[in-house]
Amino acid sequence: MSTNKESLQNIRHINTQQAQDTGVRYIMLESNHEDEINLLDIWLIIVKRRFLLLSVLLLCFLVGVYVALTAPLMYTWSTAIEVGVGDYDKTGVSRPVEAPSSVLAKLQQSYIPLETRKMINTGSGIVEVPAVNANLDKNGNIIFLDIKGSDENKALYTSLLNSIVDKVKQDHRRLSSLKRKDLELSLVSSENSLIRLKDHEQLLMSQYKRLDKKQALLETRIVETRGLLSASTQTREKMLRGASTESKVLLLMRTDSELRAHRTLLASLEEQRQITLENTRETMQIKLTENRQQQLEKNASIDRDKIQLENLLETRAIIEPIRSIDPVGTSQKLIIVVSLVAGLFLAVLAVFLIEFFEKARTYAAERG
Structure with a gap:
């Protein structure tokens, strides 16, 4: 110097x-070298004020330990809502009673605030309730509810989550009941229609069997008519061989009339056997086929309604509200580490502030 x-x-x-x-x-x-920052001077100041630095650091550490040990442990209470199945599309794929996104919006905008307010207004001395979080499972029908709080309010959180779930279930119960009633009515209607189709099938089968009897009767009459026609023909031929008399002419005219009547009847009977009867048989076969096809459709409809009734799920809580195994939030170790870091910063700051004030006081005394 x-x-x-x-x-x-x-x-x-x-x-x-x-x-x-x-x-x-x-x-x-x-040049004023005294204003320059010198690491050696800083170290000397810290050594000089080491007791102050250690005192502040120890104080912050003790405060951190106290906070870490006395702060209540925070846990998460959670449950899950499965939106019920209430309908099926044309391809048979199940659809929820209500769109899960709509249920989530109702929860966030209505049900959660409403039930939280009711919980506060019960007069149990509760002023504030932690926020209930609702999250929708991506591409699913499950909505997760959770709330964070201390273990001492376990009953409060469980009751709040259950009341929110009950609110959703109550809203969906009406829709599910209507769908169930609709399926039950559809099932009864299909079963009654199936009974009527089976009765009609029995009637058609009886009519179809009577066609065989009718065919046999027609064949019998055809044989008889052919016999009468043959006899009338032979009689006419005999009458034509003999001498012609007035009585024989009258008899011949009557025989010709009988021949025409027998031929007309025979043609009508042949037409009934070969055309009318076969047309009736084909028509009844078509009706039987249609009837059996309708029965298959009704059986499929009945099976579908039964499956839908069995798979019709009510909106429900998958699990009862449960507490997380491990505490959540800031851990005790992190609180202590943060208190040490903050204490070190405050201790260094306090050392340099006191050193600054001491130098300022000395400088002011020298100037005075």
Whole structure:
């Protein structure tokens, strides 16, 4: 330090001499080394105030330990709502009673605030209830509910979650009941229609069997008519061989009339057997086929309604509200570490502030 001062005095002397010789005035700015930051000085200050630094650090550590040990442990109570199945599309794929996104919106905007307010207004001394979070499972029908709080309010959180779930179930119970009633009515209607189709099938089968009897009767009459026609023909031929008399002419005219009647009857009977009867048989076969097809459709409809009734699920809570196994939130270790870091910062700050105030006081005393 003395060497620096001597150098500055020599430079000041030379500048003064030059100013006297040339008439030019030089201004020299002296360097103040005391304002420069020196790591060694900082270390000396810390060593000097080490007891203060350790005291502040120990105080913050004790405060952190106290907070970590006395702060209540926070847990998560959670449950899950499965939106019920209330309908099926044309392809038979199940659809929820209500769109899960709509249920989530109702929970967030209506059910959760309403049940929370009811819980506060019960007069149990509760002023504030932690927020209930609702989240929808992606591409699913499950909505998760959770609430964070201390273990001492376990009954409160469980009751709140159950009341929210009951609110959703109550809203969906009406829709599920309507769908169940609709399926039951559809099932009864299909079963009654199936009974009527089976009765009609029995009637058609009886009519179809009677066609065989009718065919046999027609064949019998055809044989008889052919016999009468043959006899009338033979009689006419005999009458034509003999001499013609007035009585024989009258008898011949009557025989010709009988021949025409027998031929007409025979043609009608043949038409009934070969055309009318076969047409009736084909028509009844078509009706039987249609009837049996309708029975298959009704059986499929009955099976579908039964499956839908069996798979019709009510909106329900998958699990009762349960507490998380491990505490959530800031851990005790993290609180202690943060208190140590904060204590170190405050301790260093306190050391330098006291050192600054002490130097300021000394400087003010020297100036005074």
